[in-house]
Amino acid sequence: MFAKLKEQELYQDLNPRLILIGIVSSMGAMGFGFDNGWWGSALGLSQFQRKYGSYNEASGKWFMSAQKTSVGTGTGSAGIILGCILAPFVARFLGRKKSFLIMSCLITVGVVLEVTALTSFWQLVVGRIIVYSGIGLASNVVPLYQSECAPPRVRGAYLALYSFFTSFGSFLSTLTVWLSHSRSDQWQYRVVILCQLFIPFVYVSAYAFIPESPRYLVYQGRLDEAELVMNSLYNHTETIHEEVQLLRLQVEEQQELHKATSLLDCIRGTNLRRTICAMGVQTLQQAQGVSFIQNFIVVFMQQLGFADSLRTNVLVTGCGFAVHCVTFITFDKIGRRQAMMIGALGLATMMLAVGGVTAKGVGNLSNSAQNGCAAMLVLWYCIYGITWGPGPWVVAAEIGTGQLRERTIFLASMASFVTSVPINFVNPYVQKAINGSVTFIYGGWSVFAIFFIWFVLPETKGRSLEELDEMFQAKLKTREFSKYVSMGLGARITKLQAGVEDEEKIGKIDVTHEDKV
Template sequence: MAVAEVDGVAEVVGPRSLPLLKRLKEFTSMVLFMTFYLAITAWNYGYDVGPLPEAFVRPADNLRSFIERFGDYNAKTKTYAIPSYLASIMNSFPYLGKLLGCWAAAPIAERLGRKKAVLTITFTSFVGVLLQLTATTAAQFTIGRMLCYAMTGICVIVMPAFMAECAPAILRGMVTTQLQLQIVVAQLVAAAINYRTSTSKSDAGWRISVGIQFIMPGLLLLLYPLIVESPRWLLSQGRNDEAASSLRKLRKKNVSDKAIQEEIAVLSHSDGNEGKGTWKEVFSGSNRRRTGITAIVMVGQQITGQAFVSQYAVVFYKKQGFTNSFELGMIMQALGVIAVICTTFVVDSFGRRHILLGGGVITAIFLFIMGSMGTISHPTGTQKNVMVACVMLWFFFYLLSWAPMPYVVLGEASSRRVVEKTNNIAVSLSVLSAFLVSFTVPYLIGADYANLGGKVGFIYAGLGVLFTSLTWWFVPEMKGRSLEELDRMFEDRVPTRKFRNAEVRPLQL
């Protein structure tokens, strides 16, 4: 990054696109460290999604003690089971905790800073995991999960913005997608740990699965003194000297102090970095459009079936008669890891918009196919295999597109003046969408309720088409632009489909 000044106008300039190897050279040691550190704040969220739903379909292994402790005994079958209503509560109510976390995150990040929000994430995780480990009732266990999900609400509000504010524009997509990579890696680890503890018939089995979640907040606390505060947040607080010091640590060593001061001067003259705005600003002027963009991608990330596949895929496989449902789930999670790694390397080349549109179309197709197979009263083995393949391929292309991309868009679409408030609105709507899907799935696929089976694909496919269409009309391409450039592009009302190649009005000093 450099600062260019011509005839009284200045701009932080840099390449809009670079080949992969040259792009990787733009990483400094501090940017690389911050990317890793901020990404692992999402690890526990991904991990927590893994162990619990397994208990609903795998009573014969390590989670049998979990079911006996929190489930109901059926005298006719002489077995314990988690009833559908309790499964629905235990998997959906944590999203209410996430919603509370969202509303706590905005004032913390806005007034106290991004670093203090990381401390909040750490301590909330510790308390939530402790409540789960010591739970003797389903209520206590669910409250523990709600606290862990509250941590996630804080994470999703703050981390995309924190990452976007620290990363060079050319690396912003690659950096922010690491949140999703940590989530899906954690899901795979959770599945593997469940498998490794499968010989345990005592409470130790599920307690080990839950207790693993102490590791990441411990690591966050240990490394906390090494992280830097967001330069843009410091500027918004009028702490210019501290902002310069923070920026110095993020930039390459060969960047002169004069260049750092010039960049700080340019950033401080951007309206987005001059103080914090009110709630009224979130829905005023160009911010109304920006709020709508973040809402589209964050709601679309959840309401198109994410909770169905991530939480209930193994349940779905079991209900289709597959005896190797756990192994199928492991394969699916491994495909997800591969998908996000692929996206990491192409997001700053292909851009956000193309990936979202392509992924939306492909995932909808697989869901329509799954729905069609579900209409067959007595499907053959081949037809059941097609349904399973559709779920896995949906998951792969979802992890390639609609899983990581919304975090990238969330981090860059909002004005810095109201980024915490805008993200709060978008993530809150996302949480409500996830709650709706998570709460309704057991009733949609449960044999004692709607019993839709594969036909549930029609519901999520239709929603996928809707949000892909909204993306086409409203979500612009923002790759390679500085956050300050994006501010002026939105202020100048650049049309959605002209964002990619638009000339940007320079900043007047």
Template sequence: MAGIFATRAAFATATPKLFLFCLIYALGSIFFGYDGASFGGVQAMSPFLRKFGKYNEAKGTYTLPKQLASLMNSLPLIGKFTGTIIVGPIIEKIGHRWTMMFTCGVQIIGPIIQVTSNNPAQFIVGRFLVYTAVGLVENVVPTYQSEIAPGVLRGFFVGSIQLCLTTGSLIAGIVNESMSKKVNNSGWQIATALQALPAVLILGLLWFTPNSPRWLVFNDRSDEALQVLRSVRRKEDVDRGLPELEIAAMREEGHVGRREKAPWKDLFNKRNLRRTTIACTVMTFQQLTGVTFSSSYGPTFYRSVGLADKAFVYAVVNNATSVVTAMMAMFFFDVFGRRSLIVHGGWSQGAFLVAIAALGRIQDPNVHQSNGIVAGMQLYTCILHMTLGPGAYITAAEIGTQTLREKTMAFSTAINVVVGFAVVFATPYLLADIGSGTAYIWGGFAFLSSIWAWFFLPELKGRNLEEIDQLFDANIPAWQFGSYETEGLSHDLHAVEQGQVTQKEAAMELEEVEARHAAAADKKQEV
């Protein structure tokens, strides 16, 4: 209950500009969600199958051969992998805003190539570019939001990526349902072309957004960072000097004047290996519990268990309920914490996946058993988008040090892509060979994710990014992170945000720290 009141009080400190800037970036996640779900429906449309597939005499219809279906779904993930690898250094060099502009440009070119395709190879190239943009946006959005949002609301803003993903999937499902009735190529072409629309909208809005304040501080542009913080913090907090306190906390952690980001190899040194392992593992489990399976193969799965007549409708309903639960997750992660949601989300996902697998393997299921499959799929997807789905992005975005945050996020999402590639590549074969039994595999990994989270996933709810450094430096077990007391200005900033101490008390230490910085600067000048 205390967490609910604390979060409600924190929302009173969020300004319209903070919501606007985070929303503009979050919109980039819409085309991420749209593309996967869109192609999940497009590849089941008859005109698309006639153009790119082969006639199956046994079934009397056009189908995509298993190998081609696997390649069309899996090869574009190499583009996503490329995006995740190049994005870290790009952000470090030019900042989040220019990186997002580049991302939108790539996202516009990709659909143009797809819509004009005359053969599968050209279509795959278009999807490759789209997924390169997806790899970029999957890193730009959460790292920007984590660096501009206050610690008490970081889960809310970074968690918005899942809301936009599911919103994109919902839009794709609605578009697919309406376009599936068309008997010519315009159906799949319209559904594919709409991927470019969010990118055009974002390009028109990005000029009004500032760079991340932490990126500015790291590049020795503290005055600009202070202006940004003053614009996204409410007037009362600005008058009381909260932005100055935030800048001082960053300075205390030694970010000022360090213009060089750490190299890739530092992800695996003694100080950072634990953080890297956590980020990569949580991103791995996000894929292994079937997130790509549900988004890319929803209609195909319903067809495989004898529900072809309503496959698109069920997919739309699935996406609609996921939007609601993703919206709930934005609040829950700052109320109940990352650790609790992921632990309980894992075993509950596993339970529904096992039920789906068991019901789906029944020969000639009755109406109640078929409804059970649909209900199980709906509930499993809702839980996924309320727990591990956004939880993986939140954890990976906040767990890295300032010198490695972009690379930690990039490397963990690259691992996510590699695992996702294996999942997407294997799914058509698994569905063809064992049908709904595929859910047993994802269910097993879901149970395993819950066990792993209990022992290894730390609770970072409400902590500012500078505090997280202290928590890992203390080398404490994961289950002690929530109760550990930090020190210095980062602790004071956390206390002010949580309403535990007054601004006046924190300001006293701020003056002492500024005096130490001034003395150190004078001493350096003398030398």
């Protein structure tokens, strides 16, 4: 068994330092899940409703109005968009590493505002906007940094850390809210908010141990620094010098033959196809219902008649988090395309089934129907966790060309969060009007996602970022990517990163030769 383990790519290519920086850099993703988790759970708390909601004399209960639910949830997405706008400039001019400090400052300021909002709902909203600005920055910088640090054979597993920690943060916050929901004092949910300060604490504490992205250093012409970083990160160090020179040649070749520097370049030539892929999967991730599950599942469970909707929410997020472990293998084994195709089919089935059960109303559902709906929502989140949770982030982070990678991720994350804004604002009203039938909308988008993956998204597993440049510029058809044999600089970089030298001794290149081929 140990011999077989040593043959696995994860064992061969990962090492303690790569794992450490992957975990530390993913703290921003954990903040995203954590804030979503506590907010979605708090909406169902009687103490939260009493503090910021209104009193219904007819029912004798406090409640959160659809307007406040909509505003509180939707403005978080607005904060993310602000962070996304800042991200390309911060990541390019300050570097990936310093971006983590900017992110930490935003999250700290936002959390302080949230915790001190003892009576003002609007102060709480402003705090969420600032926290989510840091999260928007994280949604760009974290996948960008991880894609540029990871060896190509395990890049899918490495980038899956983003979704893994998002799910972990969501589960941790919903669990904490549920465990403290019996408390009647004002710190019932504020303790959960304060836990988010752990994220900037980790970034600041580990800052000295986090290297700058080696590819960013190459893009900046800092080759000696890039070589030092790669020697500290990768297991196959005997070819690092040659690999850095190949990266330099590839950057020069791209600038000479395919120079691109602006957002407009993202929609020109072969870059348009890459942008459509990145933005498409991110948009469909939201359209299939993840915002509904994360933000409104407690309210939905209450509509179904569950007495302890918070506990059900913990079950949903806990199962979704647990299955994320599978993604460290699946995306590099079966590929991005097949995993997301299967995922879209499963997500469509679950959402449409819930819609079918609740189409005639949720007021008179039997216990078996309620339990069936809960089971299908748990399965939905599990399927999402191993497919569409990490998938869009993996694709968006690796599919852009080196010159435009920050901008491609910016457009992709903007597409995701711009899609989430109308969902977060409108869903409370739609859910109130049509109850369980709202899931038909999300299930329909999953059906559309199946066709999008089949006709548009190519397979990118196992290729270096530079090799993908060659493949897109060759204008391959979608289903030709997996069979394409690359012969350019990108293929040579892939072999070097895997510790393989070909018959021409690609590790012995003449770095002073002016011929870039």
